[in-house]
Amino acid sequence: MSIIKGLLLVKEKCNILPHIEGIIAVLAILLFLSSCSSTSKNIITWNVELKEAEMPITDRCNPNAKLQSIKSAEKPMLLPADEEREGRVRVLGVPCAPNEDPQVYDVPVSRVRRITYVSDPLQPPSQVEVNELELILGCCRQREGFALFDKFELRGALGYRGTQEEYYKPGVSTPFKSSFFGFDEGGSTMIIGLEIAGLWDVPFIDKNGNFQLGFISGLWPFDGSLFIPIGLHGRYTFNQHPPTTSDNCNSWFLYGNFGLPLDFQTEAPIFGKSLDFQRYFYGLGIGYDWAITCSMDFSVDLGFRAMNLPLPPCTSCPSTPSEDKNPYRNSKVLLLRFGLTF
Numbered sequence: 001m002s003i004i005k006g007l008l009l010v011k012e013k014c015n016i017l018p019h020i021e022g023i024i025a026v027l028a029i030l031l032f033l034s035s036c037s038s039t040s041k042n043i044i045t046w047n048v049e050l051k052e053a054e055m056p057i058t059d060r061c062n063p064n065a066k067l068q069s070i071k072s073a074e075k076p077m078l079l080p081a082d083e084e085r086e087g088r089v090r091v092l093g094v095p096c097a098p099n100e101d102p103q104v105y106d107v108p109v110s111r112v113r114r115i116t117y118v119s120d121p122l123q124p125p126s127q128v129e130v131n132e133l134e135l136i137l138g139c140c141r142q143r144e145g146f147a148l149f150d151k152f153e154l155r156g157a158l159g160y161r162g163t164q165e166e167y168y169k170p171g172v173s174t175p176f177k178s179s180f181f182g183f184d185e186g187g188s189t190m191i192i193g194l195e196i197a198g199l200w201d202v203p204f205i206d207k208n209g210n211f212q213l214g215f216i217s218g219l220w221p222f223d224g225s226l227f228i229p230i231g232l233h234g235r236y237t238f239n240q241h242p243p244t245t246s247d248n249c250n251s252w253f254l255y256g257n258f259g260l261p262l263d264f265q266t267e268a269p270i271f272g273k274s275l276d277f278q279r280y281f282y283g284l285g286i287g288y289d290w291a292i293t294c295s296m297d298f299s300v301d302l303g304f305r306a307m308n309l310p311l312p313p314c315t316s317c318p319s320t321p322s323e324d325k326n327p328y329r330n331s332k333v334l335l336l337r338f339g340l341t342f
Contacts, residue, residue, distance in 0.1 A: 046072040047125070048091050048105075049113040057111070060103040061096035070105050076115060078133040079106060079245045086110060088245075090136060139242045139249035141291035146342035151212045151235065153197040155339035159305065161331045163189055169314050169327075185224030185311045187329060193220040195337065197233045197257075210240045216257045223329055224312045225266055229281060231259015237289070249291035255301065258282035261309055268310035268326040277328060281307045289341055297341040305333040 049069045050057060059065040070091045081087040086108050093103040109130055116125035146152040164178035164187030176186035199212035216233035219226060239251030260270060261279055272278035285303020292298050313325040 044071045044073055044094070045118050046075055046091075047116045047118075048072070048076055048089060048107060049116070050107065051111050051113045053111060057105065057107065060093065060105070070107070072102070074102075075117075076133055077136050078109075078130060079136050079138070081109075082244055084243070085245075087130075089115070089130060089133065136245065138245040138247065139291070140244065140294035141242060141249040141297070142294070143237065143240050143251075143297075143341075144295075146295075149198040149214065149342075150201045150209070151197075151199040151214075151237075152342040153195070153199075153235075153299070153339065154341075155195040155197075155218075155299075155337040157191075157193040157195055157218075157335060157337045159191040159193075159333040159335045160189065161191060161333040164329065164331065167327060169316070183221050183224070187223055187331075191220070191222045191333065193222075194218045195229070197235075199233065199235060206236075208240070210238065211236045216259065220261060223309050225263040225309075227261040227263045227309065229259055229261045231257050231281065233257040239289075251289045251297075253287050253289060253299075253301070254284070255287065255303070256282075256284040261307065263310070266310040266312055266326055268313070276308075277324075277326075279308060279310050279328075281305060283333075283335065285335065285337070287337070295342065298339075299341045300336070300338045303335050303337070305335045307331050307333065 047069050048071075050067060056066040057070075059067050070093050072091050072093055074092050076089050076091045079088040079090055088106040088108055089112055091105045091107060093105055095102050112130060115128045115130065115133075117128055118125045143151065166175040166177045166186065169176070176184070178187045178189065180188060181190045182188040195216060195218035197214060197216045199214035201209045202211055202213050203209075205211055205213075211234070213232070213234045216229060216231045218229055220229060221227075233255065234257070235253055235255045237251050237253045239248065242249050242251070259281060261281055262270070268279065270279070283303055283305030285301045287299055287301025287303075289297035289299045308328055308330045310326040310328055314320060314327075317325055
């Protein structure tokens, strides 16, 4: 019996060994292909020779060394000329150390002697002309406005202002209480709205066109009325005119506004007898534009807004002067706005 068991074990080992050998062979092939792939990416095949100049280009890995040529494993690309600079050849040089990104050189076309490519070490290098290089198109976003405006904003708004105080009206037995989300005169913690702004350049303030000034309006459905804000809106865009060769088309911006929230329900006067009985709003914030097309941004901003809004009038107060019939709600809002900018 022991002899038979031994023979069976030997047979099982013989059956397993071919599978193990096959797995090892597959792993060896995969490792070989992987090493070949990574090696091929690092083979230096391109060389950009430089002309002599009074201000030579220095080696990014050794600032004390002056470059006569820049070697690369990838084909150089061409940054087209613009109003400020001549065309440039972008070369991804050799990394300074293993596992680091290649050093990027933007060489003016006038500084390039010639560009060569080696496909076969046994053959002489072939020369490539600058105009044969692939173009880097860069950024097409110019932010030149929409229709009559140098800038136009379309926004949805979501605000947080906390729980509002309840209040009583003469002749009404139950108080008006705040809700988390609602539109009645009791107020709400969260508010929503739609806003638009049309802006124009102000050359006598900013000749570069980064600053625009105009109007803001929209719809605010809260506190028992539908308010239509009418106010002055200003905005400063940090990357208003990105270069066409830039890799960054997006921009930070600042804004501020103030004005009067008008309505057709409260019948409150537009201008009150004191600041406590005066309708108004003002705010400021910071935001970011993401260029999604050549003529449009998707924008998000976060800001602060203060509002003093008239509530529906007291209808059971015949002896109260008309200018005193409206209670007012003063609130401070943390405001998130999002939408499109043209």
